[in-house]
Amino acid sequence: MRFSRKAPVAATAIFAASAFVLSGCGGNAGAQSSGSASSGEVNLIAYSGVWQDQYNAAVVEPFKAKYPDIKINYVSKRSSAEMLSALQGQKGNPATDVAIMDNSVSESGNTQGLFDKVDATAVPNLANVPDKFKNKDGYGPVVMLDAVGLVYDTATFPKAPESWNVLWDPAYAGKINVNAPPSLLGLSLTAITSKMQGEDYTKGIDAAVARLKELAPSVQTFAPNPDEYQNVITGQTVLGLGQNARGQFYSDQSNKKIGVTFPKEGTVFQINTVNLVKNAPHSAAAKTFVNYALSAEAQSAFAKALFYAPSVSNATLPAEVKQRVVPTDGSLNIVPLDVTFLSSARDKWTDTWKRQIITK
Template identity: 30%
Template sequence: MMKTGLQTRLTAALVLAAASAAASSMAQASEVRVAWYGGNWGEAFKTCIADPFTARTGIRVIPEIGTSNTTLAKLRQQQARPTIDVAFLDGGISEIAQADGLLAELDPAAVTNMALLHPEAIYRDGRQQAFAVGAGYYSLGLTYNTSEITKAPESWEALWDPAYAGAVIVPSPANSAGVPFVVFLASISQTPLTDLSPVYQKLRRLDVTTYFDSSGAASNAFQSGEAVIGAHFNVGAWDLADKGLPIGFTVPKEGVWATDARLHLVKDAPQSENGKQFINQALTPEAASCLAERLYLGPAVKDAVVPEAVAAKMPWGPTGSIANLNLLDWTEVNSLRASITDAWNREVARQ
């Protein structure tokens, strides 16, 4: 039976639609969407992980830029139909995402480079199933202006030195470092978490120029000269020093608290297999070494090589290791977030 002109056109349209759908499916299969941080972090992730990954596999990496809290909000909004395949999240936010059921299990048989990690860098749930892996550690230590302070401070007590009154910065609870900082201060002063009032009283005596809400704001305060000393991440401090600013970073005698940038496979990710391959790439010694040089992240991979000049800027200081970091119990910290934030607003910020 001969087709009419209308039938011929309809057939052609269906063939074209099928071809377009197939092409779209193939395009999607050759990409992976990864949520990561902005600024020098995102640039480092692209250089150290994404570009080598694409060169090796041909899979294009599409970044979704945002903070951990921004990414967490996106994952919650997209839970029924996610578009993100892999997410970088900070410690603490990682546990919240897991509790919310937003993450897939990481199978060592599929992500084989998990075997290269230090045991501390594999995060497991109550069933001992891995839900996150560390891409590198960073710490909150003492950052200071080397033009104003010529000798590295030896103790956190330097924040209360009258010589620096009005030129001190510490994180507020609005920053991911704020609540852990309170818990850390309690730890080094042997204050029980059931009664943090001594920590709030001590913080109330601190003569700050500002409580910073973001790492960028902390860096800006040092860059402008507004801050002379304060609690800041080693990543941000050394980035300023690399730009030629008179900035130093030190690990006080009481130690530092630290966390890591973690990788997660999103539950029901549209390109789950590509996501597993991307995470595997991030866990190579080459990627870890590159991140150490670019961001001063302490490698989570056992055999990562760190140049001597870079080793001096690791989150644990020139002579330390992961064992020297104060790695908090994030489940405990998360359970205290609301109460610490409320107490901070009442007892510290509104002094």
Template identity: 40%
Template sequence: MLALTAAGVAMPWVSRAFAQERQITVCAYSAIFEDIYKKTVIEPFMAGHPGIKVNYVGLPTSAQILGTLRAQKAAPQIDVAIMDMTVAKAGGDEAIFAPVTVEQLPVMRQLNPRALIEGLPGPAVTFDSIVMLYSPQKFATAPTSWRELWNKDHAGRIAVDAPPNALGLGLTFIADNLAGGTNYMESVDKGLELLGEMAPLVQTWEPKPEVYTAVISGAVDLGIGYNARAQTFSLQTPERIGGALPDEGSVFQINTINLVNGSAQSDAALEFMSYALGAEAQKTFTEAMFYAPTNQEADVAPEALARTAATPERMAKMIDVNWIEVANIRDAVTNQWRRQVLSRG
């Protein structure tokens, strides 16, 4: 006791330092995203901001993140959340998130115009795209067309996440584009007809634990997934999984970064958001996990950029999808899938 008292007298700054430290909690995706985001964004932020401690809570999906926030809405324990933009829209509509402005986050002036989406509480922090996953053991070269999914040689060796999963919705718009559809908001009948033809070839519409594992383990030879994870896994196990962006193009998936309404440390949360959207953090994270950056000033290495959909050639082929509008037709498309696609599997 005497030693502790003496230490307290000799080092009065210790208690003040702890009193001054601010803590925030960031909630985003778990697994490989969590590992890489901590190393490339969270840890460098804390090193440069010693007065702020960042705790990270990882959850598998955006829906689970939103569910957690709903449960603690009266007394938020999370300060910043990263999630898919369509789920973030729901959180904004429910006042779970506080809208942020360029006055609060001047870094927003550096962002790609696609990152500033009307009706969303926070800006985009990553751009991703849907790709075809394939087994290099079955393909000598990467597939170049989405139509490979309709090749009967792959019967029983294909995994697809069906709607309401965003991957299934994205594939619907890709298929509709392949089939000559012109306005997905009015009708995706052409795409659904084409997907119905693919259905008998599909092994599972709900790969467990997820589609990347199904390909890596050899359970399937083809699937659809997100580019960032596909590229990361392909670097780790190049002989077991690859990710291809077919010549017909694809659709973007966008994650936004959001300030939780009622955060007890909103100033510190905004400091973190500013850093996460900054050019340096965007560069580092892109080079580690291949999400396309939303900050236009991020000087990303060419070899990393080549693994994203952000090259001019690929950008020109991307199918323009307004995911906020898609939220209005999600249930209808899901029901159409049950009747016109899943029933034929």
């Protein structure tokens, strides 16, 4: 399937209304493009936390070693929605060069004129991205893939749960963490539950909402405090929603206290794209960075560091890593998400959760 507005992706948080001005970035926002393809700086906006730590170690630092005359200024945000808000605030005076974010949000950036198209002349490694992972209109391609999974306490579940229905099992009432919308995890659970109830979420989610209302009394927390992974590791909860990559990482960090699995009813992809900001202040160096981000070297290193599946066809992974990243060969049961639909439905779904599901 060609990567397009109807490609399977996971949704992220609603778009924040307030503008954000990047701090700590070199260069003058909106100034004429400075530097070259091998010198200057790149202002990068991407995820915070463990993602930032591992991406810096696996990709940014090796890039700096290869291009010592290019400085990377990394500005982190917890969600893609926060990144988009920052870029919207800079639209007339860009301070950012490259953005890595969830596709459902970058698609909105494309339609708003925030990003430039990417071509293989300036970014040669684009040739190694399969057509299904390229944007149909030529904007930022997929740079890595993950999927939403069920995280669980391995002491409580020596064998991984096989169905999402375990969340409704009264035996685990009060020991469940569900990150409600606008979290991408809550939006994903809405779509998955809708499928389980036999309805088309693009036409309505009444059946999903009714089922999720039944789950609500068993949920200890609807927010990631401290987060969905630590809640399980510390014994606060025994079940929750999470992303495969981070679940795999924290499984190693916790001596396998936490596990992550894909239930039989299906899951949703989380697809991150790498995007060139339109009228970026350092466009030449930015293209050099995007090209490196799409290299087999960078993608293999990040897969080993944080278990994200590569998007390029020439990346190779050790067998023990390959079996832990999300398969992209069609073998995983995926609930397709319509990016355009979710962009318009996100606010409504979030409001529905607040009014009808989260009642305590």
